[in-house]
Amino acid sequence: MSGAGALIARVPYCAWLGVAARIEDGAVVLDLPFDAKLIGNPILPALHGGVAGSLLETAALMQILHEMGTAKMPRTVDMTIDYLRSARATTSHARAFLVRQGRRVVSARAEMWQDDAAKPVAQLRGHFLLG
Amino acid sequence: MTDQADFWREAMRKGMGQTAFLRALGGDLEAYEGGRGRIRLPFAPHLVGDPETGVIHGGVLTAMLDQVCGMAVGSALRKPAAIATLDLRIDYMKPAVPRVDIVVESECLKIAHEVAFARGIAFQTERDEPVAIATATFMLTPIAGAPA
Numbered sequence A: 001m002s003g004a005g006a007l008i009a010r011v012p013y014c015a016w017l018g019v020a021a022r023i024e025d026g027a028v029v030l031d032l033p034f035d036a037k038l039i040g041n042p043i044l045p046a047l048h049g050g051v052a053g054s055l056l057e058t059a060a061l062m063q064i065l066h067e068m069g070t071a072k073m074p075r076t077v078d079m080t081i082d083y084l085r086s087a088r089a090t091t092s093h094a095r096a097f098l099v100r101q102g103r104r105v106v107s108a109r110a111e112m113w114q115d116d117a118a119k120p121v122a123q124l125r126g127h128f129l130l131g
Numbered sequence B: 001m002t003d004q005a006d007f008w009r010e011a012m013r014k015g016m017g018q019t020a021f022l023r024a025l026g027g028d029l030e031a032y033e034g035g036r037g038r039i040r041l042p043f044a045p046h047l048v049g050d051p052e053t054g055v056i057h058g059g060v061l062t063a064m065l066d067q068v069c070g071m072a073v074g075s076a077l078r079k080p081a082a083i084a085t086l087d088l089r090i091d092y093m094k095p096a097v098p099r100v101d102i103v104v105e106s107e108c109l110k111i112a113h114e115v116a117f118a119r120g121i122a123f124q125t126e127r128d129e130p131v132a133i134a135t136a137t138f139m140l141t142p143i144a145g146a147p148a
Helices: A003-009 A012-017 A049-068 B003-017 B020-025 B058-076
Strands: A020-024 A027-032 A039-041 A075-083 A092-101 A105-113 A122-129 B028-033 B036-041 B048-050 B081-092 B102-111 B115-123 B132-142
Touching: A003 A012, A003 A020, A003 A049, A012 A049, A012 B048, A012 B058, A027 A049, A039 A049, A039 B020, A049 A075, A049 A092, A049 A105, A049 A122, A049 B058, A049 B081, A075 B058, B020 B058, B028 B058, B036 B058, B048 B058, B058 B081, B058 B102, B058 B115, B058 B132
Parallel strands: none
Antiparallel strands: A020 A027, A027 A092, A075 A122, A075 B081, A092 A105, A105 A122, B028 B036, B036 B102, B081 B132, B102 B115, B115 B132
8 A cells, every 4th residue: 555545544534435545647546436425416316516525625635745745734725626527426536736835835736537537527726734 | 485386495405404425424404494504513533534633624524515505505496406516615714623513504695597606604613713614606407397
């Protein structure tokens, strides 16, 4: 298990969601298998918007920890999530990019996708305070 | 308000309150009417995002705020429509205190033809000391065949 994978396994909420982490091309990629408890809209069915938000924010936090080499969890200051497509009842993935790394604050964006990485289902832009 | 609107509202309240993810988190729907909503989320170990401090994960707040803002819109609708979040902005005002319930409240600001706007707050013991505030926009899609 990678460092990011071991780290994420220690976060109770991520373990409960079922999020796993791997490193690909220097970036943390999160994988979240579908589970019935993640449903927000039973008619479509679609994942809850909060699941997408959770995965995206976690991707940003993990990427910051990975790139900055710190162990202390950054604090989210603000974030905006755009919901681009409905997230279907299948495995989801997310990865983040650090747009600017300051001494105190990091500006990051993250994308979530399912079958096709070229068709993101949600994206995040946010600011994170370093510990 | 017509009987049909009442019927729709009741169906919506049940549906909203029974969202699988809200139930799994442990959220308890406390209010849902007139363009406002309130959910209480008791603290539980599976919500923790930082094992060092015991503070709940930000994603939990995101889920609760998304849900409660959508509910505010749902309770303000005059015609049946599917509600899909278009965007959600969250500002974290201060860290949540570990092992204390979270309460989220929302109000619908505007129902337009195709979109709706809402805002929400998350707090613990003091309503005027929010943990987070949210602004949300939703797409509305009329439901064919539903009681008008």
